[in-house]
Amino acid sequence: MDDEFFQSLKQRMDNSSELTKVEFTKESKERVLEKLHRTNDENLQKRNRWRGPISFALTAILLLGTGYFGLGVIKNGNQFNSSSENNPSISEKNDSSNESNKEERNQLTKKAIKKLMMHAEENFTTAKGEFTYHRSSVDLNEEVQFKLSLEDPFGGYATSRSNHEGNESSYYFNEDYIWEVDESDKTYFKADNQDVEPLLKPVTQSIFPRKMAIDYLASMDLWSIEEQNAELNGREVFIIAGELSDYGKELNAADSFRFWVDKETGILIQYEIYGMDGDIIDSLYTKTLEVDKDLEEFDYEPDLKGYRSLD
Amino acid sequence: MDDQELEFEEIMDRYGTDIKRIVYMYVRDYSLADDITQETFIKCFTHYHQFRGDSLRNWLIQIAVNRSKDYLRSAYKKRTLLGDSLINLLKSPSVETKVLEKSIEDDVTACLMNLPVKYREIITLYYYKELTIKEISDTLEKNENTIKSRLRRAKDLLKKEVSKNG
Numbered sequence: 001m002d003d004e005f006f007q008s009l010k011q012r013m014d015n016s017s018e019l020t021k022v023e024f025t026k027e028s029k030e031r032v033l034e035k036l037h038r039t040n041d042e043n044l045q046k047r048n049r050w051r052g053p054i055s056f057a058l059t060a061i062l063l064l065g066t067g068y069f070g071l072g073v074i075k076n077g078n079q080f081n082s083s084s085e086n087n088p089s090i091s092e093k094n095d096s097s098n099e100s101n102k103e104e105r106n107q108l109t110k111k112a113i114k115k116l117m118m119h120a121e122e123n124f125t126t127a128k129g130e131f132t133y134h135r136s137s138v139d140l141n142e143e144v145q146f147k148l149s150l151e152d153p154f155g156g157y158a159t160s161r162s163n164h165e166g167n168e169s170s171y172y173f174n175e176d177y178i179w180e181v182d183e184s185d186k187t188y189f190k191a192d193n194q195d196v197e198p199l200l201k202p203v204t205q206s207i208f209p210r211k212m213a214i215d216y217l218a219s220m221d222l223w224s225i226e227e228q229n230a231e232l233n234g235r236e237v238f239i240i241a242g243e244l245s246d247y248g249k250e251l252n253a254a255d256s257f258r259f260w261v262d263k264e265t266g267i268l269i270q271y272e273i274y275g276m277d278g279d280i281i282d283s284l285y286t287k288t289l290e291v292d293k294d295l296e297e298f299d300y301e302p303d304l305k306g307y308r309s310l311d
Numbered sequence: 312m313d314d315q316e317l318e319f320e321e322i323m324d325r326y327g328t329d330i331k332r333i334v335y336m337y338v339r340d341y342s343l344a345d346d347i348t349q350e351t352f353i354k355c356f357t358h359y360h361q362f363r364g365d366s367l368r369n370w371l372i373q374i375a376v377n378r379s380k381d382y383l384r385s386a387y388k389k390r391t392l393l394g395d396s397l398i399n400l401l402k403s404p405s406v407e408t409k410v411l412e413k414s415i416e417d418d419v420t421a422c423l424m425n426l427p428v429k430y431r432e433i434i435t436l437y438y439y440k441e442l443t444i445k446e447i448s449d450t451l452e453k454n455e456n457t458i459k460s461r462l463r464r465a466k467d468l469l470k471k472e473v474s475k476n477g
Contacts, residue, residue, distance in 0.1 A: 023331070
């Protein structure tokens, strides 16, 4: 079937009734040109709307500027006189505009941190490490080790050991499938990898913290950057902290949080979620993390001999 | 019509159907494919003065692929909110489509349409649109080895699908 089938594939597809119905018609082309016209007209109108006022403003600035310097020369015999000591109103204006510039820059950096966390998978190709995870509501302590690669060959695994009856689980993913393996029960669950995002259950909240960013950083006013240049586990981090929204507090039965975000990748190296009384109710502490190092060959598929499928 | 408009019209004449068929392979809806194709050309023409590449066709394909995937991502989110059953109801084929006489060509296309998007797109770009591995790698922003292994897998899956349907 091979060669001949694929050599003639294009022709077969072109002749199929499903695709012969797909034509880009004259009406569609006209709609494109019409839309371009409209966009160009709108842009032209915007430019013309501002042309008059801008040229008036420029003229005014020129005249005022000339007058200001002229007066300065007459008054002090100096060519330039812009000292803030002599012009307190300018100094105050400078201070408050400095504050608002700082606030703007801070907002930009907050946006940048959130974006970094949402797209962490774009900032590294391999990762390997271990961390501990704790959730007090269910008295869960978990130790997780993981290794993954986002370049060819694409895949990874993680093992998780919890204090719940010594439960041990493994998680694997490759290009095509995800496996969840219960090592204690010798059972497993296998699903198609939908290729939406790389998924490796126990490490997702740290290595791909998109959901943490969405859930906790939604309201920009409720959190701030505590430190821009801290260090943790040999890596440079931002420390950010804030309060959950009213809805978030109810949903998560939590009050506030602190995140340690890796500056290079957006990985959430550490986090603490606090209850109403300030106690830590949910936390993740990284013990080791290596990023973009060569990984020795490892198996992206579990050996499931003797395991029962739960599908 | 000025010179630039004439040029744009010529580009749409040359590539319009080509691009729309690529989009259709992603979204599997005629009207949606038309909307996304229009958006593709609008984006292309709006940034036309910035284009410095070798192949206008490949640039158009890249825009079309990205737009199609953006749609699929947002449709995926809607699916989780609305539930699969409602989405399927909204998109169920018309009676007319169902009773269409099927040819071998239709069967092959239908088999291809049954593959997951990431395999469907590779077959479409390589065999149907005849892009090279390098061009596909640039378009999808994945390295060439990934493209090659994905293409091998896609061919296997398509062969299995075609055999299954006789």
